[in-house]
Amino acid sequence: MSTNSFHDYMDLNSRTNMRQFSDDEEFTTPPKLSNFGSALLSHSEKTSAPETLSSHKTNKMTNHVLEEMDRSSSRSHPPSSMGNLTSGHTSTSSHSTLFGRYLRNNHQTSMTTMNTNDIEINVGNSLDKSFERIRNLRQNMKEDMTSKYAERRSKRFLISNRTTKLGPAKRATTLTNVFDEEVPNSSNLPINPRETIETLLEDSNKSGFRESKKNMDYESIEFGDLNPIQYIKKHNLPTSDLPLISQIYFDKQREENRQAALRKHSSRELLYKNRSSSTSLSSNNLLPSKDNSITFINSSLPRRKISTGSSSSKSSIEIRRALKENIDTSNNSSFNSPIHNIHKEISRNKDSDSEKRGVLRNISINANHADNILQQDNKRLKRSLDDVITNENENKKIQEVFYHRPAPKPPVTKKVEIVEPAKSASSSNNRSMITVNDSQYEKIELLGRGGSSRVYKVKGSGNKIYALKRVSFDAFDDSSVDGFKGEIELLEKLKDQRRVIQLLDYEMGDGLLYLIMECGDHDLSQILNQRSNMPLDFNFVRFYTKEMLLCIKVVHDAGIVHSDLKPANFVLVKGILKIIDFGIANAVPEHTVNIYRETQIGTPNYMAPEALVAMNYTQSSDNQHEGNKWKVGRPSDMWSCGCIIYQMIYGKPPYGSFQGQNRLLAIMNPDVKIPFPEYTSNNEKIPKSAIELMKACLYRNPDKRWTVDKVLSSTFLQPFMISGSIMEDLIKNAVRYGSEKPQISHDDLNDVVETVLRKFSDYKI
Numbered sequence: 001m002s003t004n005s006f007h008d009y010m011d012l013n014s015r016t017n018m019r020q021f022s023d024d025e026e027f028t029t030p031p032k033l034s035n036f037g038s039a040l041l042s043h044s045e046k047t048s049a050p051e052t053l054s055s056h057k058t059n060k061m062t063n064h065v066l067e068e069m070d071r072s073s074s075r076s077h078p079p080s081s082m083g084n085l086t087s088g089h090t091s092t093s094s095h096s097t098l099f100g101r102y103l104r105n106n107h108q109t110s111m112t113t114m115n116t117n118d119i120e121i122n123v124g125n126s127l128d129k130s131f132e133r134i135r136n137l138r139q140n141m142k143e144d145m146t147s148k149y150a151e152r153r154s155k156r157f158l159i160s161n162r163t164t165k166l167g168p169a170k171r172a173t174t175l176t177n178v179f180d181e182e183v184p185n186s187s188n189l190p191i192n193p194r195e196t197i198e199t200l201l202e203d204s205n206k207s208g209f210r211e212s213k214k215n216m217d218y219e220s221i222e223f224g225d226l227n228p229i230q231y232i233k234k235h236n237l238p239t240s241d242l243p244l245i246s247q248i249y250f251d252k253q254r255e256e257n258r259q260a261a262l263r264k265h266s267s268r269e270l271l272y273k274n275r276s277s278s279t280s281l282s283s284n285n286l287l288p289s290k291d292n293s294i295t296f297i298n299s300s301l302p303r304r305k306i307s308t309g310s311s312s313s314k315s316s317i318e319i320r321r322a323l324k325e326n327i328d329t330s331n332n333s334s335f336n337s338p339i340h341n342i343h344k345e346i347s348r349n350k351d352s353d354s355e356k357r358g359v360l361r362n363i364s365i366n367a368n369h370a371d372n373i374l375q376q377d378n379k380r381l382k383r384s385l386d387d388v389i390t391n392e393n394e395n396k397k398i399q400e401v402f403y404h405r406p407a408p409k410p411p412v413t414k415k416v417e418i419v420e421p422a423k424s425a426s427s428s429n430n431r432s433m434i435t436v437n438d439s440q441y442e443k444i445e446l447l448g449r450g451g452s453s454r455v456y457k458v459k460g461s462g463n464k465i466y467a468l469k470r471v472s473f474d475a476f477d478d479s480s481v482d483g484f485k486g487e488i489e490l491l492e493k494l495k496d497q498r499r500v501i502q503l504l505d506y507e508m509g510d511g512l513l514y515l516i517m518e519c520g521d522h523d524l525s526q527i528l529n530q531r532s533n534m535p536l537d538f539n540f541v542r543f544y545t546k547e548m549l550l551c552i553k554v555v556h557d558a559g560i561v562h563s564d565l566k567p568a569n570f571v572l573v574k575g576i577l578k579i580i581d582f583g584i585a586n587a588v589p590e591h592t593v594n595i596y597r598e599t600q601i602g603t604p605n606y607m608a609p610e611a612l613v614a615m616n617y618t619q620s621s622d623n624q625h626e627g628n629k630w631k632v633g634r635p636s637d638m639w640s641c642g643c644i645i646y647q648m649i650y651g652k653p654p655y656g657s658f659q660g661q662n663r664l665l666a667i668m669n670p671d672v673k674i675p676f677p678e679y680t681s682n683n684e685k686i687p688k689s690a691i692e693l694m695k696a697c698l699y700r701n702p703d704k705r706w707t708v709d710k711v712l713s714s715t716f717l718q719p720f721m722i723s724g725s726i727m728e729d730l731i732k733n734a735v736r737y738g739s740e741k742p743q744i745s746h747d748d749l750n751d752v753v754e755t756v757l758r759k760f761s762d763y764k765i
């Protein structure tokens with residue numbers, strides 16, 4: 001375009017109705033050059049078909065321009081530039097137009113609907129000049145339109161580019177190109193400016209365009225921040241080169257986008273590897289190197305170094321190769337992630353570009369999600385790395401941390417030693433172990449205690465259980481020593497008696513006596529206490545009374561007076577009641593009823609009156625020869641036995657209601673009678689046979705007391721079972737006896753009773 005024609009155009013343009021063509025005011029770059037073309041383009045875009053360039057509106061607009069030119073020519077001389085334009089009419093300028101060809105070929109193009117016949121008629125002689133101006137005008141219009149169109153497309157494309165940079169479509173496009181060795185013009189591109197422009201100019205300067213492309217070296221263009229339009233304007237290039245420059249511009253942009261995608265992809269691969277390495281830091285796959293890059297070390301793979309810095313300096317082919325290698329490497333690893341699976345899929349289908357693109361579209365979609373995960377993981381990894389690096393002072397130590405970090409040492413546990421104090425064998429043994437005649441016994445529990453003794457349940461050899469009685473006494477008290485020796489002798493004497501507790505071993509030292517006996521389970525005192533709140537059961541009373549008498553019989557039959565019979569001195573050993581504690585027992589000389597003791601008597605509750613009376617008698621006696629002696633014999637044991645039976649039936653011993661000294665006095669006082677109620681406090685009927693038995697044992701006169709054998713044969717302990725027939729026989733015999741002997745003496749009655757009882761005894765169960 002010449003300067004004159006440009007000015008003419010500007011003049012013309014300034015004279016035209018700008019409001020009519022200012023629809024596209026926003027496209028003001030370059031502001032004046034593009035206004036007219038933009039107006040045409042804007043007009044044409046308002047219609048849908050490409051033929052709008054030959055539409056009626058364009059025709060009217062052209063006519064309007066011609067009319068304007070007519071007015072201009074009629075009111076003044078044509079400018080000098082018109083001559084130039086006219087002279088250019090026949091030239092073969094590169095700016096030749098379709099309109100020119102139309103004039104030469106008498107042929108109307110599709111560019112305009114201008115009717116040249118009308119122009120000839122109306123313009124007359126100035127036709128040539130007008131045609132020249134028109135040609136120039138058309139040329140300008142075409143160039144301007146082309147420029148404007150390219151600019152708009154460029155802007156649209158730039159806007160689209162900026163938008164798609166943020167979206168998956170952009171990623172898909174760029175990644176598609178990444179894997180194409182020959183990067184073709186993607187058919188997916190919505191706009192191909194070059195094709196569009198070439199279509200518009202196919203009949204005009206297509207050949208010139210290609211010539212320009214051939215002749216000009218635009219490959220080295222550096223656009224900087226300029227777009228093609230700005231670049232053309234800045235460097236004063238012809239607008240006809242705009243398509244070519246735009247093409248170069250877009251190619252460069254594509255290449256930059258591709259490289260950006262590659263950088264992103266490479267960093268993503270790096271992140272995956274970092275993560276997989278971070279999960280196995282102990283396997284020492286990561287090593288920070290001096291140049292702040294990260295080197296992957298894998299025993300099965302050669303050492304590969306991937307810089308974390310910009311990779312823009314690498315060629316796309318190198319990047320692609322590196323990327324593929326990374327993908328292959330990832331396939332070998334056991335790492336399993338969405339992107340990894342996609343890589344696998346890529347590898348399987350790498351022979352098919354179309355499939356690649358399909359897969360890569362999925363990459364771009366999945367990559368968004370994976371990207372977020374990776375970014376989080378990368379941040380975490382980076383934080384952990386920073387922590388490690390901060391905590392360690394030297395790279396050497398860092399290497400140890402990542403490469404050869406040894407397993408953490410087990411925490412040093414402070415060994416707490418429990419030092420037991422040195423113990424003497426005697427103290428330990430004395431507390432838990434007791435040795436009797438070289439045999440050791442381990443204490444288990446305390447069974448009971450007496451005035452000077454303790455009885456333990458112990459475990460001996462073979463884990464057998466025994467009762468160990470430990471008695472402490474005054475070794476210089478002869479009476480005490482004799483008393484304990486007497487107990488041992490009696491137990492030795494009664495050794496094979498089942499109703500006497502068995503003495504298994506004993507050892508007597510200075511002031512200590514150890515007795516090893518068979519062990520009982522419970523004593524009768526414990527049993528009675530257990531049943532204190534239970535209803536009275538005479539079968540229970542009979543059973544334990546008989547058991548007790550059997551024990552006493554054995555002792556009495558052995559000529560021994562126990563002298564201290566009480567419930568606590570009868571123990572149950574495996575269901576058999578046995579008698580214990582012969583501490584104050586004495587052997588009764590043959591044919592002797594009572595013995596006199598000088599030492600402590602038994603428990604007052606169960607003491608016979610004769611023993612207390614004897615004591616009282618002795619104390620009040622003037623005969624000092626008698627001394628402090630108590631008169632005791634077998635009947636004293638039967639008194640004690642009567643007191644135990646009384647306790648089993650009434651709940652307490654006969655003088656249990658008295659306390660302390662009064663109890664002793666009551667026992668000794670013959671005026672204090674023992675009560676034998678027929679009912680218990682719980683209103684339970686007491687058999688007469690039981691009352692009879694108790695009375696027989698608690699006679700104050702020891703001579704009247706029943707012996708152990710008599711008590712054992714008492715009615716209470718030996719009840720009758722009388723049947724109806726026996727009762728019938730008894731009544732018949734009584735009636736016949738009475739009819740024969742109406743008066744009967746007392747002696748005759750006793751004989752009859754004895755006879756009947758003797759017969760009943762034949763029916764005892």
Ligand SMILES: Nc1ncnc2c1ncn2[C@@H]1O[C@H](COP(=O)(O)OP(=O)(O)OP(=O)(O)O)[C@@H](O)[C@H]1O
Pocket residue numbers: 447448449450451452453454455467469501517518519520521523564568569571580581583
């Ligand atoms: N062989 C044994 N088996 C089970 N228990 C026993 C045995 N020997 C004694 N005991 C329990 O130890 C208690 C005290 O025993 P023992 O009567 O022999 O001692 P003690 O010093 O004679 O007492 P006390 O002087 O009061 O008669 C008994 O009441 C009984 O409960």
